[in-house]
Amino acid sequence: MSRSRRRPAASGTSVTLKDVANRAGISVATASHAINGTRKVKDETRDDVFAAIKELGYSGHSIARSLRRGRTAMLGLVVSDIENPFFAMLASHVQRAAAARGYQLIFANSEERADREREIVEAMSAQRVDGIVLAPVAEQNVEFLSMRRMPLTLVNRRFPNVVSPYVVVDDFAGASLAFDHLWNLGHRTIAIIHGDEHQSTTISRVAGIRESYQRRAHVFDETLSINAGRSGDAGETGLVALLARIPRPTAILALSNWSLLAAIRGMHRSLLRCPDDVSLVGYGVTSPYWVPAAAITMVEQPVTDIANNAVQILLDQVEKNVTVEPVVLRPLLTVGQSSGPPAIYRAEP
Amino acid sequence: MSRSRRRPAASGTSVTLKDVANRAGISVATASHAINGTRKVKDETRDDVFAAIKELGYSGHSIARSLRRGRTAMLGLVVSDIENPFFAMLASHVQRAAAARGYQLIFANSEERADREREIVEAMSAQRVDGIVLAPVAEQNVEFLSMRRMPLTLVNRRFPNVVSPYVVVDDFAGASLAFDHLWNLGHRTIAIIHGDEHQSTTISRVAGIRESYQRRAHVFDETLSINAGRSGDAGETGLVALLARIPRPTAILALSNWSLLAAIRGMHRSLLRCPDDVSLVGYGVTSPYWVPAAAITMVEQPVTDIANNAVQILLDQVEKNVTVEPVVLRPLLTVGQSSGPPAIYRAEP
DNA sequence: ATGAAAGCGCTAACAT
DNA sequence: ATGTTAGCGCTTTCAT
Secondary structure, three states, X not given: OOOOOOOXXXXXXXXXXXXXXXXXXXXXXXXXXXXXXXXXXXXXXXXXXXXXXXXXXXXXXXXXXXXXXXXXXXXXXXXXXXXXXXXXXXHHHHHHHHHHOOOEEEEEEXXXXXXXXXXXXXXXXXXXXXXXXXXXXXXXXXXXXXXXXXXXXXXXXXXXXXXXXXXXXXXXXXXXXXXXXXXXXXXXXXXEEEOOOOOHHHHHHXXXXXXXXXXXXXOOOHHHEEEOOOOOOHHHHHHHHHHOOOOOOOEEEEOOHHHHHHHHHHHHHOOXXXXXXXXXXXXXXXXXXXXXXXXXXXXXXXXXXXXXXXXXXXXXXXXHOOOOOOEEEOOEEXXXXXXXXXXXXXXXX | OOOOOOOOOOOOOOOOHHHHHHHHOOOHHXXXXXXXXOOOOOHHHHHHHHHHHHHHOOOOOHXXXXXXXXXXXXXXXXXXXXOOHHHHHHHHHHHHHHHHOOOEEEEEEOOOOHHHHHHHHHHHHHOOOOEEEEOOOOHHHHHHHHHOOOOEEEEOOOOOOXXXXXXXXXHHHHHHHHHHHHHHHXXXXXXXXXXXXXXXXXXXXXXXXHHHHHHOOOOOOHHHEEEOXXXXXXHHHHHHHHHOOOOOOOEXXXXXXXXHHHHHHHHHHOOOOXXXXXEEEEEEOOOOOOOOOOOOEEEEOOHHHHHHHHHHHHHHHHHHOOOOOOEEEOOEEEOOOOOOXXXXXXXOO
């Protein structure tokens, strides 16, 4: 006898597994097993189940499944600035990699703010995502997640004092690659524009430049180095001043996406063209809406590899409960049309 | 007596509401009500509950809550190209608006492909999101969601034959705005670059141009119109050809983000500068990594308003079950440094 | 090869 | 003001 005195879920006309089982004339257990392939089911029964599914338009209830299984099949992705083409591309590829392995992606933008990041990781934690890919802002939020045993993979930046799997690019090597390219072309007066000096990426890249000079028994002229930060026009303004010097730097090495933008604008304002007036090498990603491939000589961050590796080692933790090793990827120098020998080697004196 | 013969959820050491209730020496009902404020609880008891929560590090289980309540507090966002700065900004603002109202955001990128879009909406549907903000690709997928009674708000594009709430910008008015600006400066030979001709946005914008000519008893010279599509360099190449014409167009009107990029590249290749050689007006969004505000005269899509309205009318459907009216926003012309009177009005003949 | 039924952790109707 | 408990829809153990 049916009492039905409770009608909590606003389930509407939602069709459940029980409905499917009834329609197929079997038990919910068998229906479940038929769907998931978790145990042998007679072919005929299985066909009945799928027929019923189709007829009723059943589509499963992943919330109920998650509650029972203790897994949500959802991953979190936290980026620090979705308008930065690097993170836009990262989001795109992480989402694709996650989907390919049966996971949905919850996405959020911390806007480089530690408090936003805290809210986000707490919300994702409460939402019981199975793991998080995090482009971290504040060390303390990483610790919060570690404390709660949340499977975690850091990308882009990492913190020396925090043990957590990460996927980064060898920025020291990348900067050296760019420097060697310019040096071998004959450049000796190279302007450097870099991002926020507190970030591990900037530190490694600048260290790479410094070491490249040392290796050649040269001194790194600090006055040729500009901090473009991550917003504002300090980089652009600084570069304009630098390009007005005599003798003028023969090359510009922009060590981040934002720096590259500053460099392009500064050159434009100085009415200089590359590679004729000055060579330009960037560091970051290429994307149609941003810098088209091969237009500018670039140290390319392998964003697809970063995304794939991040998802891979995150799911290794989630599914196999395996302790994973950090991944350090090699950047690649793509020679484009923006760099060439310094003018002095060509025509005029 | 405890039997505990089942240990399904890999819950680890997860602390539940029951633990909190035990610790506070009360029932789970009271604990629940204290947390949610769903009924009167004695102040002292309430304090005990929150003390217990803090001590045990309890953080709720939104999966269980979702199952019981029939709501997930999650919204879906499907964009067609996350690398396009318009959608990157949209994602950022939709996520923020959703978070402000207590909703998490599931995000996905359809890459302009109907089949990807289908997978995505099916997955989100199975995930029981409470509603979806969709930048649609295929009409049929919109119908699929309508059929399943999924609360839905379309953005950017809409389909004439589908009834579904939407938030769009008045593209007809926006194009007229841009045209009037150029016309009033004295331009009469205006090159048009637009996006994919099958999209409703392109159709409205081009119609706006056409009508603007008619209103002035002029004929729209179709040979001045270029289709830049949404990728490739057709726009750039077409523009270079157009700018080689004699007499040269005195202005370029780029009717989409992608068209604007094509225009900038085409001008660059033609060694022309704006506004001195030719005026340029764009249509889309401004963003530091893309086109900085005020650098280029632009019809700006009010992306923050789009996002806020989309979330607003989506949640009106979800929470109030209200039938909502579509929203048509007015675009805004921002005059920047890229447009001025045609050269003929200034110095040379 | 299949079923019966116990919960996953929570909310809320029905108690007191 | 608080407690008891059914049940959201599913997976999975135990039993047949």
